[in-house]
Amino acid sequence: MKRNLIYVLTSNIINVSIGIAIGFVLPNLLTVDGFGYYQLFIFYSGYVGFFHFGFIDGIYLKYGGYNYEDINIETFRKYIFYLFFQQSIISILFIIMSYLFFSGDRQGIFVLVSINLFILNIITYFSFLSQIFKNFRLISYLSILIKTLNFIVIYIFIIFKLDNYHLMNIAITLLNVISLVILIYYYRKITFGKRESIIQQNNDIKEIYIMGFPLMIGNFIGILVVGIDAFIVDNLFGIDDFSTYSFAISVTSLLLIFVGSVSSVLYPYLSRINKDKYKEFYSKLANLSVIFCSLGLATYFILIVIVKAYLPKYVDSIMIFAFLIPAIVLRSFISLVTTNYYRILKLQKKYLVNNILALMASIIVFTVVLLINKSIEAVALGYLISHFLWFLYSDFYFSKINSLKFLKRFFYLIIIFSSYFIVIRFNFVIGITLFLLSY
Numbered sequence: 001m002k003r004n005l006i007y008v009l010t011s012n013i014i015n016v017s018i019g020i021a022i023g024f025v026l027p028n029l030l031t032v033d034g035f036g037y038y039q040l041f042i043f044y045s046g047y048v049g050f051f052h053f054g055f056i057d058g059i060y061l062k063y064g065g066y067n068y069e070d071i072n073i074e075t076f077r078k079y080i081f082y083l084f085f086q087q088s089i090i091s092i093l094f095i096i097m098s099y100l101f102f103s104g105d106r107q108g109i110f111v112l113v114s115i116n117l118f119i120l121n122i123i124t125y126f127s128f129l130s131q132i133f134k135n136f137r138l139i140s141y142l143s144i145l146i147k148t149l150n151f152i153v154i155y156i157f158i159i160f161k162l163d164n165y166h167l168m169n170i171a172i173t174l175l176n177v178i179s180l181v182i183l184i185y186y187y188r189k190i191t192f193g194k195r196e197s198i199i200q201q202n203n204d205i206k207e208i209y210i211m212g213f214p215l216m217i218g219n220f221i222g223i224l225v226v227g228i229d230a231f232i233v234d235n236l237f238g239i240d241d242f243s244t245y246s247f248a249i250s251v252t253s254l255l256l257i258f259v260g261s262v263s264s265v266l267y268p269y270l271s272r273i274n275k276d277k278y279k280e281f282y283s284k285l286a287n288l289s290v291i292f293c294s295l296g297l298a299t300y301f302i303l304i305v306i307v308k309a310y311l312p313k314y315v316d317s318i319m320i321f322a323f324l325i326p327a328i329v330l331r332s333f334i335s336l337v338t339t340n341y342y343r344i345l346k347l348q349k350k351y352l353v354n355n356i357l358a359l360m361a362s363i364i365v366f367t368v369v370l371l372i373n374k375s376i377e378a379v380a381l382g383y384l385i386s387h388f389l390w391f392l393y394s395d396f397y398f399s400k401i402n403s404l405k406f407l408k409r410f411f412y413l414i415i416i417f418s419s420y421f422i423v424i425r426f427n428f429v430i431g432i433t434l435f436l437l438s439y
Contacts, residue, residue, distance in 0.1 A: 018147040034165040036243030041109045041169045048117040050220045058212025060128045068133045077195035091118035119176045126183035214348035221355040229383040248320040255296045270344045279402040293332040297420045323380035330391040338394040362386035
């Protein structure tokens with residue numbers, strides 16, 4: 001596990017470094033509305049995972065404890081053939097719908113989103129296989145390659161003074177194609193060749209859907225919870241406001257690159273540990289996650305200096321940072337701890353129910369805050385409140401079933417968040433010093 005964790009963390013140090021460069025260069029390169037349309041493409045591309053309908057999640061759950069040597073290659077060839085066919089049909093249907101129901105900028109965006117539906121879901125399938133087989137070196141190298149190529153693309157845009165967001169969206173799509181081709185080549189032995197019959201072995205596919213659909217719906221609702229703020233801004237405010245808000249999201253979400261990668265390493269190992277140790281491991285993992293993720297609050301002070309100095313047209317995002325960064329801390333805990341425990345304990349249906357509750361709570365919170373003050377800052381506050389409620393319920397649920405106490409983590413977060421909102425009123429030097437002392 002240590003070696004895989006080193007691979008993942010090393011690649012993500014590189015990815016975050018490149019991501020920071022992209023995150024601050026691209027908003028300067030594109031116009032405010034152009035960056036908004038670019039982020040709109042990225043945002044809606046994040047929802048395409050719904051359209052494999054849990055098939056990939058089911059494979060992940062069914063084979064989570066397997067090694068490469070244990071699998072039936074002909075069975076996996078059947079899976080990829082089925083997935084290729086399914087995703088091709090869905091992608092074509094969405095391309096047609098994009099031309100029928102949208103026009104102008106949004107038509108071009110949703111056509112590209114429809115194309116990426118096929119590409120990204122096949123990439124997800126191979127990425128899940130890599131996690132199952134603990135092939136984290138491949139994931140790390142591929143991630144570095146694509147991020148590096150992305151940086152080169154932006155550098156080309158700078159040299160030729162290109163500020164066309166549509167060209168950038170096409171470039172992102174081509175990078176996804178490169179990633180897919182590499183994965184298909186790497187896994188060619190379990191992609192091409194003699195396969196099991198889908199018709200004769202359809203019970204296997206039904207079983208996978210039964211296992212994966214609740215988890216996928218739970219994941220999708222989870223994505224809705226974390227993305228409902230951007231959806232609200234897109235529908236209630238203009239493209240400039242969406243650009244400002246999504247800039248804040250894209251920068252603060254860089255913190256999640258580390259978290260997501262560590263989480264993907266944890267699951268295969270958690271699924272292999274003795275069930276008697278689940279309780280002990282939850283307590284340790286939850287406590288460590290809260291403490292270390294809370295350090296991310298300090299990034300607020302760094303971000304405001306960078307934005308004021310280099311991106312003055314996005315200075316309105318500073319207040320949004322103040323609310324989004326604590327929410328990212330809570331989201332990191334959920335990703336690292338509770339989501340993995342839903343998986344290893346096979347609580348897909350409970351995961352679905354709890355995420356539905358989180359979505360309902362989010363809708364109520366956003367409704368209240370927007371009735372009081374219809375602004376993008378109010379949306380960011382609603383995002384923080386809804387994530388705090390989501391964290392609170394998730395941690396309470398697993399602490400309860402493991403007969404553990406969770407109030408220490410609750411009070412720790414109350415104290416650290418209170419300190420954070422007090423010290424951000426000061427300048428950079430005083431603020432970050434007081435925060436680190438309180439930490």
